[in-house]
Amino acid sequence: MTDPRRATPRTDTVLADPALAPAAARLGRDRVRTVVRDVLDRCRAGEVSPDEVVPAALEALPTYASSLRPVINATGVVVHTNLGRAPLSALAREAVVDAAGTTDVELDLATGRRGRRGAGALAALAERVPDAEAVHVVNNGAAALALAAACLAGDGREILVARGELVEIGDGFRIPELLESTGARLREVGTTNRVRLADYTAAVSERTAFVLKVHPSNFVVRGFTSSVPVRELAGLRHDGAAVPVVADIGSGLLAPHPRLPDEPDAASTLREGAGLVTASGDKLLGGPQAGLLLGRADLVERVRRFPLARAMRVDKLTLAALEATLRGPEPPVLAALATPREQLRSRAVALAGRLGAGAGDAGDAGAGGPGTVRVVETTGAVGGGGAPEVTVPSVALALPAGFAEALRAASVPVVARVVDGQTLVDLLAVAPDDDDQLVASIHEIVSAATVLEGKTSRTGAV
Missing domain, CATH: 3.90.1150.180 (Aspartate Aminotransferase, domain 1)
Structure with missing residues (x-):
């Protein structure tokens, strides 16, 4: 008797079947070929009959363009966090699709010359936080803080930070290790549960680059505690010169929210005297993953022109989604x-x-x-x-x-x-x-x- 598996069709014959043409056009011929070969192996093993190879291949083809599935x-x-943090608004998704092709991301169409990258997104962010003299965007919240540290203190100068604010931000990454990786030196002040303005004052020296205020957003310490607000830290001086305050507010809230009275926001923090505010774009802002830097024009410009900023810049899709989030309707979050x-x-x-x-x-x-x-x-x-x-x-x-x-x-x-x-x-x-x-x-x-x-x-x- 003839082994029915000898009737197994050739790979090219299956790929030429018109039923697979739409999948090849959408997913690519190489991806379809890989699935077809797997089905043909099953056919040779007797698990799939020769006349069922094409239907089996169609069933095995991935539904989605990538391994990421909508849930x-x-x-x-x-x-x-495990589900991608903030879902984008309908307008932001539309903006991503529009930007996916060829765009004027760094071109001034009026002059035909190079334009400022992401000018629309930066303008939208500045409009939402008028208390900021200047703004900049990098690829995530941790990058924003790391870039500020590398630029202002990466030469071995000191960052003053309360011991109780040296938090772990997720997946085992910790603020002190992140900051020290930039070349900056940390000088801890106070204790785990209590820190006073006098602790900062005593630690300020000619080696101080800035004072860091970290909002410990993923935990709360209660009981015998005290901390120093930004408005008091902004008054620190050394030899008559103000010591910059960098505030990492974390969640990306741009203005006060009635349901989140204890969550710091960018506008209020800047009004309290912070020289630079860093935050995430994919949390309470409700946009794409991005790191926001807002504050004094001189500090933002130093950070923007720092060499490491190039390695942290955002792509056109992020810029498009961020601008649409800032200027569009209320995001899902x-x-x-x-x-x-x-x-x-x-x-x-x-x-x-x-x-x-x-x-x-x-x-x-x-x-x-x-x-x-x-x-x-x-x-x-x-x-x-x-x-x-x-x-x-x-x-x-x-x-x-x-x-x-x-x-x-x-x-x-x-x-x-x-x-x-x-x-x-x-x-x-x-x-x-x-x-x-x-x-x-x-x-x-x-x-x-x-x-x-x-x-x-x-x-x-x-």
């Missing part, structure tokens, strides 16, 4: 923080109705089988290392605990959290435009669970 953030954490709980509850009730479930106390949410969905009140968090003690009123759909893993495996993954034996699909950070997809993802895993439950009840085993 729905139902964790209740508005700025979730701020919209989420401003959404009243009642509005979230109305959405949750509507979603529960579409899922064929009721609303009310979810105390027995796990007892009714795969289809059980309840509406419950929850509290969310700001996230992104900001406002650690702030809780944000929210509402969630409660499902059985085992659904959390299944939701992450849905065609469009939903990342929820498990609390007290139930999966909470928190709506705080879910955009209303994603409600249809959220329902589809839950339907998908509930249907699968129902089928599995039916098989189990008939056979007594899975």
